[in-house]
Amino acid sequence: MKTSKLLYMSALLAGTLSFTACELDEYNPSGGDANITNYNAWRGLQAYCYSPLNEGLFSEFNFLSVAEGGTDMFENPSKDYAQEVFFYEGLTPSVQAPKVTFNQAYTTISTCNAVINHADEVEGADKDILVAEAKTLRAYYNLVLVTYYGPVTLSDEDISTGIINTRPKRNTVEEFYTAIIKDLKEAAAVLPVQPLDGNYGRVCKKTALGLMARAYAQGAGEGLSEDGVSYWMRAKDTAEELIKNASSYNIYLYDDVSDLWAQANNRNNPEALFIVSGVDANNESANYMSVNRNQLTFTFCNPNKLEDLYKIADKSNYYLGRVNNNAMAPTPYAIDVFDASWDKRWENTFMTAFGTFSMVTPGWLKYDNYGVEITQALIDKYGMGQQFLGDSIRPYAEINAIASTYKGNQYDFVGAWPKGGYAAHHADPANLITGIKNPFVIDYPVDVDDDRFAVVLSKDYKTDAEKAQSRYFTVNIRDLFDGNQYKRQPFDGTNSYQLYPSLIKYNWLYNGVSEGSNLQRRYGDIMVMRTAELYLIAAEAWERLGDAEQGRKYLEKLRNRAARPGTQAPALGTITEETILDEYAREMAGEYCRWALLKRHHLLGERLKRFNSRAAESFDESIHYCRPISNDFLQQIDNRDEYGDNGYGTTPTKGY
Structure with a gap:
């Protein structure tokens, strides 16, 4: 860097x-x-x-x-x-x-x-x-x-x-x-x-x-001109x-x-x-x-609001940062204006798939620390597929901690774990997917069998039957709204109403950009x-x-x-x-x-x-x-x- x-x-x-x-x-x-x-x-x-x-x-x-x-x-x-x-x-x-x-x-x-x-x-x-x-x-x-x-x-x-x-x-x-x-x-x-x-x-x-x-x-x-021009x-x-x-x-x-x-x-x-x-x-x-x-803490939603599914305390999220202010979210227009079938600007602007992390590299958090077993209670509450009973949701990101003299520990994105961790243990960092340009950009669309995300906000509307094909909790983004305003209250028996596509342009994760344990601040260039x-x-x-x-x-x-590969604008x-x-x-x-x-x-x-x-x-x-x-x-x-x-x-x- x-x-x-x-x-x-x-x-x-x-x-x-x-x-x-x-x-x-x-x-x-x-x-x-x-x-x-x-x-x-x-x-x-x-x-x-x-x-x-x-x-x-x-x-x-x-x-x-x-x-x-x-x-x-x-x-x-x-x-x-x-x-x-x-x-x-x-x-x-x-x-x-x-x-x-x-x-x-x-x-x-x-x-x-x-x-x-x-x-x-x-x-x-x-x-x-x-x-x-x-x-x-x-x-x-x-x-x-x-x-x-x-x-x-x-x-x-x-x-x-x-x-x-x-x-x-x-x-x-x-x-x-x-x-x-x-x-x-x-x-x-x-x-x-x-x-x-x-x-x-x-x-x-x-x-x-x-x-x-x-x-x-x-x-x-303002209707101005210069020298008649x-x-x-x-x-x-x-x-x-x-x-x-x-x-x-x-x-x-x-x-x-x-x-x-x-x-x-x-x-x-x-x-x-x-x-x-x-x-x-x-x-x-x-x-x-x-x-x-601290723009990140105002522009992100907090997936920890679904604490039985996304088991990371907000104060300890070394991946997303401490996202506890939740004050700025896109309107339906800002969502609908993107055609995500071809436009990569969608996922390079908003995060809609929320996964957890591990810290195997520095020896802080084991790969299994934030694993969540899919129980019948979770299936009934969140509508995941019955076929996934007994399987697990596993971490997406591997984060390293690096000692720094001036601003405390630095946190660096090492790579993403491959999907399929529910069936085969992937705790070996040699299995990490590296070369990912941005840890907050999740490729669109998320595969229905992906076990690295607790919740996915879907731009494409899905029926309950289509949601049940997924291992993760699926929320239709349009269901978050009453007309063009957020509902601000439960509508499906969960806290999903507190989620929204989150602006990622002011969140950074690399060595040199953090302020130690203050996870609300990251010091990237703007x-x-x-x-x-x-x-x-x-x-x-x-x-x-x-x-x-x-x-x-x-x-x-x-x-x-x-335009994403295989498509054209x-x-x-x-x-x-x-x-x-x-x-x-x-x-x-x-x-x-x-x-x-x-x-x-x-x-x-x-x-x-x-x-x-x-x-x-x-x-x-x-x-x-x-x-x-x-x-x-x-x-x-x-x-x-x-x-x-x-x-x-x-x-x-x-x-x-």
């Missing part, structure tokens, strides 16, 4: 200054009298511009819930946690997820400003590149703000001065996008093709240009420039989508345009990073933007420009690489807006982009009515196309009532 060279070690230099480095979820960092003209101090401050990426936005559940919640693709399956962002119920400026997201983006802009403003006062060989990085990051944070919060403030605060604007004025949406594009153009002209010092945690030329394509597309949804045309031109000249920009697209999500390719993934690099738990730098990357999005933007822009056929080749490229019919939205859903599910996509097409309300009825009940077209302004921000300015909260009722007006 190739490990990352972490950027954030240099951020320690910022701690040597007398700047008051506030917590990232606080508004208004203050400055001091440190000599920012010292190159090392200035460079340390520049590194701090990256801090909210790994220590906030892409480390916790807050931004993910803001970016994917309240859409046609995800809802809360079993409880009312974060119902404000998933269902627009009680959404106010004090709600944590949008508040923290706003704070983390807004406050760091003052650090970017300081780096840019004082560049002329320092001397250093890499100065121009570092400034270009700061401009790229400033553009990204401003894009987050204008996308999710609308016409807020283009902050000109500078952390080095300690001067805070307590009476900020809102900028227009057009002013935001003009500033964003200007920053990205200037950055792209300077940034190298390869990241500075070979550190892939830094932004580079393809990052700036990729974000420019995204910004043009998002701004196009539609932003849709600019988005198309930028995306196509990168696609057509990929080698010049070090841009790559995997031929096989399963390689994209292979564990071996998580670090420094070549398809990434913008990476938030994770902690390497085998490196001393891990001791100096504050990262709580791709903020990747090449496939350029293909989608190009197709989307062509469709919006009225010539959808020109975008066909970009969609077909993504579909063809997703079906031919696309007439390409419409719906076609574009569906292909985004298949390719980018859970990747922090759905809410923004539906906003720029102004389809949030319409899609919720069709695919997320609970959210539709509270969605207000006049308010909910902007998330609420952070209450922390509003409480620290003197013109709160004038500034407005985007229409959420805590100030007299929206403010725009």
Whole structure:
């Protein structure tokens, strides 16, 4: 496994200054009298511009819930946690997820400003590149703000001065996008093709240009143009420039989508345009990073809810991790949009077959530890075939434990046990199936005689008689729903209602990615933007420009690489807006982009009515196309009532 060279070690230099480095979820960092003209101090401050990426936005559940919640693709399956962002119920400026997201983006802009403003006062060989990085990051944070919060403030605060604007004025949406594009153009002209010092945690030329394509597309949804040219045309031109000249920009697209999500390719993934690099738990730098990357615990269901069948305590699941928060599950649309008969993106996006594990290699857990004998009581309760009475369900995964100096034990997927363990003992690691790209990707469909899974959620509807052909408990995914909402109560006499297809894009299992016994956290790399999005933007822009056929080749490229062996992607019919939205859903599910996509097409309300009825009940077209302004921000300015909260009722007006 190739490990990352972490950027954030240099951020320690910022701690040597007398700047008051506030917590990232606080508004208004203050400055001091440190000599920012010292190159090392200035460079340390520049590194701090990256801090909210790994220590906030892409480390916790807050931004993910803001970016994917309240859409046609995800809802809360079993409880009312974060119902404000998933269902627009009680959404106010004090709600944590949008508040923290706003704070983390807004406050760091003052650090970017300081780096840019004082560049002329320092001397250093890499100065121009570092400034270009700061401009790229400033553009990204401003894009987050204008996308999710609308016409807020283009902050000109500078952390080095300690001067805070307590009476900020809102900028227009057009002013935001003009500033964003200007920053990205200037950055792209300077940034190298390869990241500075070979550190892939830094932004580079393809990052700036990729974000420019995204910004043009998002701004196009606001009806913007540049020098008389539609932003849709600019988005198309930028995306196509990168696609057509990929080698010049070090841009790559995997031929096989399963390689994209292979564990071996998580670090420094070549398809990434913008990476938030994770902690390497085998490196001393891990001791100096504050990262709580816990998305997995919110996006997985907990099969231990069927504790008589899946006998692993949640706190001890070294395979799946501790999946006890269970807050984000796919809607029927997000499930039905995949045709699993040909599309490997289905199992590379969602886990639907849940097995246990052994730890024979380190001598921790014997192969038989989590074996479950199929009794008559289990057959009667779960509907497995009578012919399997007396047989057993055996482990799927073999996990190794490796001592590590810095973050405690590391856990590594060694391989999968072959099926048939009920008949012949397979405890010898020599029998393991190795070369599996991703331990959470279970090949579709699961054989009916497979004895390595306790429960399988079936995308294809099965009758009771068809379920009885299986050794495992079979749950029809459609039975989990009442209309397009999860039932949230037993419907078959079991706890199956608490299960759901589980997003696997933020779960990793390899040496260097774990935090010892804290099984809620895993520190893999996250791709903020990747090449496939350029293909989608190009197709989307062509469709919006009225010539959808020109975008066909970009969609077909993504579909063809997703076809499983022995199949081919079906031919696309007439390409419409719906076609574009569906292909985004298949390719980018859970990747922090759905809410923004539906906003720029102004389809949030319409899609919720069709695919997320609970959210539709509270969605207000006049308010909910902007998330609420952070209450922390509003409480620290003197013109709160004038500034407005985007229409959420805590100030007299929206403010725009």
